[in-house]
Amino acid sequence: xxxxxxxxxxxxASYAFMERNANxxxxxxxxELVWLVYSIANSLSVSFIGLGMEYLSGExxxxxxxxxxxxxxxxxxxxxxxSTVFYWITELISIERWEGTIEYTLMAPIHRLTHMAxxxxxxxxxxxxxxxxxxxxxxxxxxxxxxxxNLWGGTLMLLSGCLSFVGISIMASTxxxxxxxxxxxxxxxxxxxxxLISGVYYPVEVLPVALQRLAVLxxxxxxxxGVRLAMLEGARTLDLWPTIWPTLLMGVALIPAGLxxxxxxxxxxxxxxxxxxxx
Numbered sequence: 001x002x003x004x005x006x007x008x009x010x011x012x013a014s015y016a017f018m019e020r021n022a023n024x025x026x027x028x029x030x031x032e033l034v035w036l037v038y039s040i041a042n043s044l045s046v047s048f049i050g051l052g053m054e055y056l057s058g059e060x061x062x063x064x065x066x067x068x069x070x071x072x073x074x075x076x077x078x079x080x081x082x083s084t085v086f087y088w089i090t091e092l093i094s095i096e097r098w099e100g101t102i103e104y105t106l107m108a109p110i111h112r113l114t115h116m117a118x119x120x121x122x123x124x125x126x127x128x129x130x131x132x133x134x135x136x137x138x139x140x141x142x143x144x145x146x147x148x149x150n151l152w153g154g155t156l157m158l159l160s161g162c163l164s165f166v167g168i169s170i171m172a173s174t175x176x177x178x179x180x181x182x183x184x185x186x187x188x189x190x191x192x193x194x195x196l197i198s199g200v201y202y203p204v205e206v207l208p209v210a211l212q213r214l215a216v217l218x219x220x221x222x223x224x225x226g227v228r229l230a231m232l233e234g235a236r237t238l239d240l241w242p243t244i245w246p247t248l249l250m251g252v253a254l255i256p257a258g259l260x261x262x263x264x265x266x267x268x269x270x271x272x273x274x275x276x277x278x279x
Contacts, residue, residue, distance in 0.1 A: 010114045017118025043076040075200045081131040085162050088123035089169035090187045093176040103275045120166050153230035153237040161223030161247040167254025174265035219247045
């Protein structure tokens with residue numbers, strides 16, 4: 001009789017969560033298609049602002065519409081990727097409740113790290129694919145040239161930045177756990193505040209001083225700056241280090257903190273009987 005090592009068991013469990021999420025995408029593929037079309041339309045609408053500014057400013061103004069378009073495209077795509085990772089992780093409790101499996105999942109004899117790892121890896125892969133499709137459509141419509149862009153550096157910046165977003169997302173996922181009725185909607189507050197202070201559609205320098213100070217604490221601020229350096233200016237990957245290391249440091253701090261916060265919320269939810277299906 002052969003026995004499976006604990007490490008192999010946990011790896012298989014993580015893969016099982018990835019496979020479960022992939023099956024959910026297949027089951028609700030029409031919703032995923034609708035969300036993709038909406039995301040493409042939203043990204044294009046924001047990006048057209050660049051051409052609109054050039055048109056409204058007239059011939060006398062020195063406004064480079066192409067640069068503005070690319071600036072907004074990068075901001076939109078980076079934010080779409082980070083928010084996709086955020087929502088896939090924060091909605092794990094809502095999905096479990098809707099599927100009626102929350103009690104089985106949270107009572108299963110696996111480490112919570114295993115659970116979160118499977119959810120996170122899937123979110124990162126799905127987010128990259130989702131964003132890649134939007135990028136392809138956007139580049140085709142606006143005829144954007146990426147010849148001088150550092151695609152590898154931009155991707156590395158995205159991956160390093162998503163680590164800190166994972167930690168924030170794990171913390172935020174406690175809201176649906178503690179507040180079964182409206183907890184999922186409460187997570188929108190977090191993502192909205194990050195959107196406001198991170199410079200997605202504008203430089204953080206235009207923000208009031210108080211918000212600029214908060215922007216320093218947002219990992220998205222560094223991700224956006226780094227990706228724009230790589231894509232707009234073709235900065236070398238090594239030159240992106242000043243924006244990469246803050247996000248890695250935040251990730252090292254936020255992921256363990258997120259797991260600890262989730263563990264406390266899970267213990268409380270079990271004690272108060274909040275593990276039930278609703279909807």
